Amino acid sequence: MMRYTDFTSHDLFLLLQGLGVSVALFAATTLIGGVIGLGWALLRYYRVPLLAPAAALLAELLKNSPVLVQLFLVFFGLPVLLETDLTPVQAALITLSGNTAAFIYVIAVSAIESVGREQIETARVFGLSRWQTLRRIVAPQAAAFGFGPLAGLLINQLQVTSLISVIGVIDLTKVGAILNLRTLKPFIVWTVIGLLYYLMARLIAGACARVEARLRAHREWKGL
Amino acid sequence: MGECSLQFDPTSLVPYFGDLAAGARLSALACALALAGSLLLGTLMALMRTAASAPARRAAGVYVDVFRNVPFIVQLFFLFYGLPEIGLELSAFATGVLALSLAGGAFTSDAIRAGILAIDPGVLEAAEVSGLPRSAIYRRIVLPIALRSAVRPLGSVFVNLILTSSILSAITLNELTGSAKIVAADTFQPFEVYALLLVLYAVLTWLVSLSAGALHRRLNREHAR
Amino acid sequence: MIHIEGASKRFGSNTILDGIDLRIAPGEVVSILGPSGSGKSTLIRCINGLEKLDGGSISVDGHRVDDPKGLQLARRCSGTVFQLFNLYPHMTALQNITLAPIEVLKIPRARAEQAARELLASVGLGERADLYPSQLSGGQRQRVGICRALAMQPRYLLLDEVTSALDPEMTAEVLAILGKLARSGTTMLFVTHEIDFAREISDRIVFLDGGRLLADLPAAQFFAFDGGLAQPRIAQFLSKMNKS
Numbered sequence: 133m134m135r136y137t138d139f140t141s142h143d144l145f146l147l148l149q150g151l152g153v154s155v156a157l158f159a160a161t162t163l164i165g166g167v168i169g170l171g172w173a174l175l176r177y178y179r180v181p182l183l184a185p186a187a188a189l190l191a192e193l194l195k196n197s198p199v200l201v202q203l204f205l206v207f208f209g210l211p212v213l214l215e216t217d218l219t220p221v222q223a224a225l226i227t228l229s230g231n232t233a234a235f236i237y238v239i240a241v242s243a244i245e246s247v248g249r250e251q252i253e254t255a256r257v258f259g260l261s262r263w264q265t266l267r268r269i270v271a272p273q274a275a276a277f278g279f280g281p282l283a284g285l286l287i288n289q290l291q292v293t294s295l296i297s298v299i300g301v302i303d304l305t306k307v308g309a310i311l312n313l314r315t316l317k318p319f320i321v322w323t324v325i326g327l328l329y330y331l332m333a334r335l336i337a338g339a340c341a342r343v344e345a346r347l348r349a350h351r352e353w354k355g356l
Numbered sequence: 357m358g359e360c361s362l363q364f365d366p367t368s369l370v371p372y373f374g375d376l377a378a379g380a381r382l383s384a385l386a387c388a389l390a391l392a393g394s395l396l397l398g399t400l401m402a403l404m405r406t407a408a409s410a411p412a413r414r415a416a417g418v419y420v421d422v423f424r425n426v427p428f429i430v431q432l433f434f435l436f437y438g439l440p441e442i443g444l445e446l447s448a449f450a451t452g453v454l455a456l457s458l459a460g461g462a463f464t465s466d467a468i469r470a471g472i473l474a475i476d477p478g479v480l481e482a483a484e485v486s487g488l489p490r491s492a493i494y495r496r497i498v499l500p501i502a503l504r505s506a507v508r509p510l511g512s513v514f515v516n517l518i519l520t521s522s523i524l525s526a527i528t529l530n531e532l533t534g535s536a537k538i539v540a541a542d543t544f545q546p547f548e549v550y551a552l553l554l555v556l557y558a559v560l561t562w563l564v565s566l567s568a569g570a571l572h573r574r575l576n577r578e579h580a581r
Numbered sequence: 582m583i584h585i586e587g588a589s590k591r592f593g594s595n596t597i598l599d600g601i602d603l604r605i606a607p608g609e610v611v612s613i614l615g616p617s618g619s620g621k622s623t624l625i626r627c628i629n630g631l632e633k634l635d636g637g638s639i640s641v642d643g644h645r646v647d648d649p650k651g652l653q654l655a656r657r658c659s660g661t662v663f664q665l666f667n668l669y670p671h672m673t674a675l676q677n678i679t680l681a682p683i684e685v686l687k688i689p690r691a692r693a694e695q696a697a698r699e700l701l702a703s704v705g706l707g708e709r710a711d712l713y714p715s716q717l718s719g720g721q722r723q724r725v726g727i728c729r730a731l732a733m734q735p736r737y738l739l740l741d742e743v744t745s746a747l748d749p750e751m752t753a754e755v756l757a758i759l760g761k762l763a764r765s766g767t768t769m770l771f772v773t774h775e776i777d778f779a780r781e782i783s784d785r786i787v788f789l790d791g792g793r794l795l796a797d798l799p800a801a802q803f804f805a806f807d808g809g810l811a812q813p814r815i816a817q818f819l820s821k822m823n824k825s
Contacts, residue, residue: 192558193554193555193558196515196519196557196558196561196562197519197553197554197555197557197558197561198519198520198521198522198523198533198557199519200522200523200525200526200533201522201533201536201550201553201554201557202554204533204536204537204540204546204550205546205547205550205551205553205554208540208546208547208550209540209546209547209548209549209550209551210547212544212545212546212547213547287424287425290427291425291426291427291428292427293427294427294428294429294430295427295429295523297429298429298526305427305429305430305433308430308433309433312433312437318433318434318437318438318441319434319438319441322430322433322434322437322438323434325430326422326426326427326430326431326434329425329426329427329430330422330425330426333425333426334425
């Protein structure tokens with residue numbers, strides 16, 4: 133028999149725990165996904181045969197399918213295929229990193245393409261290697277182009293972390309489900325959860341805006 | 357390490373195609389209804405956001421802000437568990453469509469608003485000066501032009517809607533993803549099932565993007581400039 | 582009658598219109614000349630309500646344009662043709678012309694389309710009724726713009742530098758049509774740089790400079806040495822225009 137109880141101060145602790153898990157996974161998968169995604173973009177920049185198109189195809193697949201299905205594939209499917217065990221957190225890490233990587237790849241590719249081709253050609257004519265061209269000419273400008281879309285992506289991927297609750301990770305959403313089940317006060321519970329996600333999203337947006345302003349100040353002299 | 361026997365046998369799924377198809381049909385219905393709902397809501401919100409009245413702009417702005425910064429699953433649970441509390445007993449399907457429409461409306465309003473802002477002001481002046489009442493200007497000039505230029509962005513909103521609809525499986529709706537979960541449990545072959553699903557969704561969204569592009573080209577064939 | 586009394590408009594610290602007094606009677610053809618930035622276009626845009634005056638008043642057939650209802654009625658009596666045509670891009674030439682008559686005057690579609698086709702034929706665009714603006718040349722678009730304004734059967738036609746965006750050949754096409762209209766008794770108020778055209782068809786010429794009305798004379802007198810040309814500013818302006 134279920135005992136329906138009211139909110140206790142312990143619930144605050146639960147919320148903080150859930151929040152911590154969400155933030156930690158968000159941060160970790162953003163970092164890992166960022167590295168992988170940039171790696172794929174590099175593959176494309178260097179036109180590595182086989183690997184570059186493979187990465188492109190994988191990115192397309194990950195970008196255009198539901199994250200929930202990706203989570204199920206990794207959490208339920210991989211263990212059966214590889215005959216190993218996977219904890220929910222591990223599955224979440226793998227899936228969200230891959231998903232983030234796909235979007236970072238797209239942003240990076242588009243940002244690199246926004247840098248005028250003549251710049252790359254000029255650099256090559258002057259004898260700069262592909263790497264030097266990338267490092268000195270393309271990357272700084274691409275970073276500026278890609279920053280806006282990146283900020284939007286970060287906020288989106290934060291929302292996406294909420295799905296890991298479905299495979300059992302005790303993140304903020306899962307805590308909400310637990311509290312909802314116990315207290316049967318859905319309006320309060322889900323409003324609080326929603327508010328917490330909203331505030332986190334605002335924090336990220338604010339931080340990105342500040343970084344962008346700082347970057348812009350540094351490039352002011354480039355405006356002719 | 358021992359023997360690693362990778363078993364991948366997609367053909368065993370064939371008898372379950374019927375179930376998956378049924379789930380897909382439910383997804384399609386939900387998405388179609390949600391698209392209609394999103395367009396209606398989004399158009400209304402876009403008009404409010406470009407209105408002259410500041411309270412209208414602010415109200416619509418808050419709506420968009422909230423629905424873009426709160427995860428969809430939280431919105432869904434809020435409605436699914438909350439509505440019965442205030443006496444609204446909706447089916448899982450109806451709740452899902454409602455939630456998708458509300459979320460979709462926020463993104464749709466962005467696309468349409470951009471379309472409205474891109475209208476040549478001279479065209480609006482000509483309409484104003486010819487004595488057309490405001491309702492006619494919106495109905496015959498603003499919305500037709502804005503919607504035409506918003507076709508591509510609206511296409512990607514629709515793609516988003518389709519992907520988000522998989523989350524409806526979390527409120528026990530047996531749409532495509534929900535059906536897949538059952539099939540996976542029945543066949544003990546989750547990898548094949550979900551891999552197939554992944555490809556299906558990707559192909560579907562790719563088709564939608566293509567159609568949006570084609571529709572955009574067709575609508576703008578004569579109206580360029 | 583268009584009554585303009587003490588019309589003033591400021592934009593920040595710039596005075597665009599400085600106490601303009603002007604009257605346009607039905608049947609008159611009046612051209613407004615003057616250097617760029619003299620407030621000519623702004624004056625027209627105040628008459629059709631696209632801009633608001635800061636001081637003074639404008640009324641069209643007794644309807645004050647600073648009053649919402651009055652403006653609505655004033656707009657019914659007047660039609661505007663724009664420098665950049667401003668045709669509805671998603672509608673054919675025919676639909677551009679019939680939109681307002683159908684929605685505002687509630688004329689039945691068949692009759693409105695018939696009238697529109699006649700208008701298009703009279704400007705030489707009879708076979709192009711079902712083309713979209715993007716498929717028409719600049720001169721053709723402006724001709725459609727003129728038809729669109731005429732379709733509402735306005736008492737006053739306001740024309741804001743309607744040939745400034747056209748090349749010489751298209752300018753000639755459009756001016757020919759406007760000349761015909763002027764001679765047929767339509768009340769027209771032109772803002773234009775086409776001095777020769779203005780001289781040829783206007784009853785009166787009004788000269789604006791720096792927001793002030795420097796001259797308001799019958800056409801012949803304006804171009805006379807003891808009339809308009811007696812004012813140094815006007816003489817200077819006209820000689821510059823002739824040189825180009």
